[in-house]
Amino acid sequence: MDGCFDMMHYGHANALRQARAVGDELVVGLVPDREILRCKGPPVQNEEERKIMVEAVKWVGEVITDVPYELTPEFLEDLFTKHRIDYIVHGDDPCLLPDGTDAYAHAKQMGRFKMVKRTEGVSSTDIVGRMLMLVRDNNRFSEKIAIQDKRALAKQFSRTHQDFDYSEDNPEEASSSMKRDTVLSRFMPTSRRLVQFSDGNVADPHAKIVYIDGAFDLFHVGHIEILKKAKEQGDFLLVGLHTDEDVSERRGPHLPIMDLHERCLSVLACKYVDEVIIGAPLDMSEDLMTTFNISLVVRGTISETSLDRKAESSSQQRYSAPKASNMFRQLESPSDMTTATIINRIFANRKAYEDRNAKKVASEQKYYKSKQHVKEG
Numbered sequence: 531m532d533g534c535f536d537m538m539h540y541g542h543a544n545a546l547r548q549a550r551a552v553g554d555e556l557v558v559g560l561v562p563d564r565e566i567l568r569c570k571g572p573p574v575q576n577e578e579e580r581k582i583m584v585e586a587v588k589w590v591g592e593v594i595t596d597v598p599y600e601l602t603p604e605f606l607e608d609l610f611t612k613h614r615i616d617y618i619v620h621g622d623d624p625c626l627l628p629d630g631t632d633a634y635a636h637a638k639q640m641g642r643f644k645m646v647k648r649t650e651g652v653s654s655t656d657i658v659g660r661m662l663m664l665v666r667d668n669n670r671f672s673e674k675i676a677i678q679d680k681r682a683l684a685k686q687f688s689r690t691h692q693d694f695d696y697s698e699d700n701p702e703e704a705s706s707s708m709k710r711d712t713v714l715s716r717f718m719p720t721s722r723r724l725v726q727f728s729d730g731n732v733a734d735p736h737a738k739i740v741y742i743d744g745a746f747d748l749f750h751v752g753h754i755e756i757l758k759k760a761k762e763q764g765d766f767l768l769v770g771l772h773t774d775e776d777v778s779e780r781r782g783p784h785l786p787i788m789d790l791h792e793r794c795l796s797v798l799a800c801k802y803v804d805e806v807i808i809g810a811p812l813d814m815s816e817d818l819m820t821t822f823n824i825s826l827v828v829r830g831t832i833s834e835t836s837l838d839r840k841a842e843s844s845s846q847q848r849y850s851a852p853k854a855s856n857m858f859r860q861l862e863s864p865s866d867m868t869t870a871t872i873i874n875r876i877f878a879n880r881k882a883y884e885d886r887n888a889k890k891v892a893s894e895q896k897y898y899k900s901k902q903h904v905k906e907g
Contacts, residue, residue, distance in 0.1 A: 531619040532559030532597050534566050536573045537657060537872065538583045538749070539788070540727075540795035541649035547726060547799070548646035548906060549619040550589035557613060558590050559597035569599045569628050572882050574875050579751045579867075586754045588729075588801035600627055603636050610642070621648040647906040651717035657748075657787065658883055661876045664784035719791035727798040731805060733766040733823070741824045743770030743810050744833070745777045745869075747786035749796035752867035756830040759861050761802040763826055769803050770810025781834060787869070813848045819857065827852035832863035834870060 531549040535542055535558075550556040560581055566573045573580070577595070585593050594613065598605055601618065609615040618637040622645050625633045637643040733739050742760045746753050746769070761767040771794055777786045786793065794808050811818065814827055827849060835845050852858040876883055 531556065532561065532601070534561045534570070534573060535580050535584050536566070536575055537654050538580070539652055539654070539657065540792055540799065541652040543587055543589075543727070543796065543799035544649040544723075545621055545646060546584075546587050546589045549644075550591075552619055552644050552646070553616060555591040556589055557592045557594060557615060558584050559594045559609075560584060561599050562596050565597075565599045571885065572879060574872065574883070575751075582751050582754055583749075586758075586800050586802065588799060600633055601637055603640075606636055606640065606642070617642050617644045619644045619646060621646055623648045652792065658876055658880075660784065660787045661873050662880060664787065664873060665877045717789065717792050723795065724791075724798075727795050728806075729804070731766070733768075733804070737766045738764035738825045739766045739768055739823055740764035741768045741770060741814075741819075741822070741827045742829065743772065743807075743814075745772050745781075745786050746793050746797050747777065747788055748869045748872050749788075749793070749800075750867055750869065750872055752830075752832060752863065752865040752871075753797075754800065754802075755864035756832075756861065757797075757800055757802045759830075759864060760828050763828055763859065763861075766804045767802055768805050768807065768822055768824065769797050770807045771797065772812060773809045776812050787873075814851050816851050816855070819852065819855070824852075825857065827858045828861050829858075830861050830863035832866050832868065834868050 531546065533542070533545075546556065546558065560577065563573055563577045575583070581593060581595060584590055606618070609618075618634060620634055620643070627633050632638070634643055740760055740763045742757070744753075757767065757769070771790060774786060774790050788796070790809060794806055797803055797806055807822070818824070819827070829849065833845070849858050
């Protein structure tokens with residue numbers, strides 16, 4: 531399976547999970563920045579960041595870099611011989627080249643193509659819309675933007691829903707619609723999906739269980755790196771995910787960007803994570819540590835609140851119980867990336883991302899109008 535895997539979310543992870551189920555090992559081809567820029571527009575995350583994200587997914591066996599956006603017969607032959615690939619896998623949604631042709635046409639003609647079901651309820655377009663809403667209303671971000679930009683954001687997210695022509699011949703309408711209609715999560719969580727993402731790992735009675743908690747919103751490289759480091763501190767990594775209400779109260783309107791179940795799937799897909807507490811309490815208590823047999827509580831030096839003295843002081847107090855029991859350890863964060871980093875990148879280049887995503891609105895509407903049931907692996 532190949533792709534850009536930019537702003538990687540649980541929909542990407544579910545595609546990788548299904549692709550892995552097709553065979554015995556999953557090899558992922560990562561499209562480089564220059565190819566994304568040529569075919570789709572500027573990526574939010576650079577190639578190295580995207581590679582770290584893909585490699586951290588527990589269903590991925592190998593990552594091949596510098597993969598062309600168009601799978602030519604010559605490149606396919608190289609995959610089949612050099613890398614011993616048996617099948618090319620992609621979702622049931624269309625993937626078109628700049629000239630409008632099917633990017634997987636050659637693989638299909640060769641009989642070496644397998645299709646998996648697209649994950650409903652999430653897309654990069656929706657996530658960008660959620661972030662722009664946040665920038666408009668949340669003081670952490672809106673205080674940093676110019677008045678004219680704030681007015682533009684207020685205008686594009688305040689109009690009521692109407693019927694629009696989503697055809698590719700009407701990109702202005704598609705762009706306008708994208709700005710209004712891609713804000714709220716359409717995720718439909720099911721118990722089956724949680725089971726699919728969970729390995730059902732149970733800690734050995736004598737295992738050293740390490741606990742780390744947080745929002746883990748817009749799952750990114752900073753999260754991956756601190757989870758990897760946390761796992762190195764023991765045998766079993768337990769992650770506590772805070773509720774949407776707790777995150778919003780601490781960080782402001784329109785946060786978290788991803789809701790609790792969306793964030794849960796992203797964390798569960800990470801190969802360093804063994805188990806997740808869905809809706810973990812903000813304050814660590816002795817009872818919580820006893821219930822889950824926690825040996826060590828860790829926290830990174832970089833977080834969404836690390837530059838806010840008042841919020842950081844409150845965060846440190848949440849760990850008074852493990853500190854009193856000498857069971858707390860602060861870890862030096864390997865990456866300085868935060869959720870705010872991603873949001874600021876989007877806003878700084880929002881015109882380019884709006885233009886890029888506007889093109890996707892038309893193709894997504896066509897997909898939903900003509901889609902048929904595809905059995906999920």
